[in-house]
Amino acid sequence: MTTSLLSYRIRAASLALLAGAGLTAGAVQADDQDKGTVKLSYVEWASAVASTNVMKAVLEQAGYNVETSSLSAAVMWQSVASGDTDAFLAGWLPTTHEDYNEKLGDQVDDLGANLDGTKLGLVVPSYVEADSISDLNEYADDFDGQIVGIDPGAGIMRLSENVVDEYDLDLNLQSGSGATMTAALKSAIANEESIAVTGWTPHWMFARWDLKYLDDPKNVYGGAEHINTVARQGLEDDMPEAYAILNAFEWTADDMGEVMLMQEEGNDPYKAAKQWVDEHPDMVNEWLEG
Incomplete structure (x- = not known):
């Protein structure tokens, strides 16, 4: 028997076994496929650490490699505008990051709020x-x-x-x-x-x-804000599935609070985020479906 014929039969037998387990050849290919690396930037705020690590766990579940970079807020915005990183989930608008948005807003893709009521x-x-x-x-x-x-x-x-x-x-x-x-x-x-x-x-x-x-009668801090997901221009064309997941990401302050509290209590930020993701499959599946 030739090597190529043997390989073919082994492959056919493997697919038959997987079909019996309820899996498909498409599922095998998806698992084996290298979808590339998504680069997320963030600031060292408890809220941003929580959302970034949750998204890292979700994108990894979808088959992507994920790299994260801790930056200052100004550099975070600039890194996405220049394409050095792909996205961040910590755009506090319209007030906190107003200056960055005015300067770089036309160079990035604002995907809208992932959390309201800040x-x-x-x-x-x-x-x-x-x-x-x-x-x-x-x-x-x-x-x-x-x-x-x-x-x-x-x-x-x-x-x-x-x-x-x-x-x-x-x-x-x-x-x-x-x-x-x-x-x-x-x-x-x-x-x-x-x-x-x-x-x-x-x-x-x-x-x-x-x-x-403390009450702010002069309203210097402004009213309630929202936290937006911001992506680099071109990401939708380069990685449409990752873009769709980022675009679908939305949760509540209570959701984020659960992750932040686990992190503050000494849990590794990524492990805490991954645990939260594992415990909320319905919400995560909505994001994965884009």
Whole structure:
């Protein structure tokens, strides 16, 4: 028997067995097919880490390799506009990323909101006496004369700088990172001290501690926002299935909160996201069907 004939018979026998198991030759080809690599960029915010890792797990389930890159917000937008990365799921619009969208919006493909009902503002523990940003000067000494912020390139930091100016606050805005902000918040609450931080919803800290937003009577932070998925131009032609999955991705703040809380409790971000994906097959299948 020739090698080619033997290979043919082995292949035929394998397909017969798979057919008996309810599988098809098309399913085998889909599993064996290399669909390419999708490059996702994100910022080191708990919300973006959660959504990016969930999408990584979903795209891998669809047969893609996925690479993720942690970048500043400005570089994240630029990377998709230039085609260096394929997409991100952390476009806070219309206010937080307004500057980036005005500059690069015509160079990217905005797929619309993947989560509605976000909020930005200054956040304090509920036991703090101040209820409004206008009250902060009265209690400036209690806050050690500072507001604890995150990375300096974040849109919420730009808005918070405007808040300091608009309300003529006697507090300095301190930059850092999302991790250093929540660490400072944890320490202050443990000692029942006053602290004001740049905060946003959804975030796991609201599930962990009793917090409140300070009223913003001048509406510097704006109203409710939404988080959009943004893709590079040409992705729909290059990887139509991946594009369709990204376009179909939509979930709630509660969904995201489940993933963020698992991550904050010490779980590896990717493993936590993959666990969530495995536990929500109906929702994930809707995304996979595009």
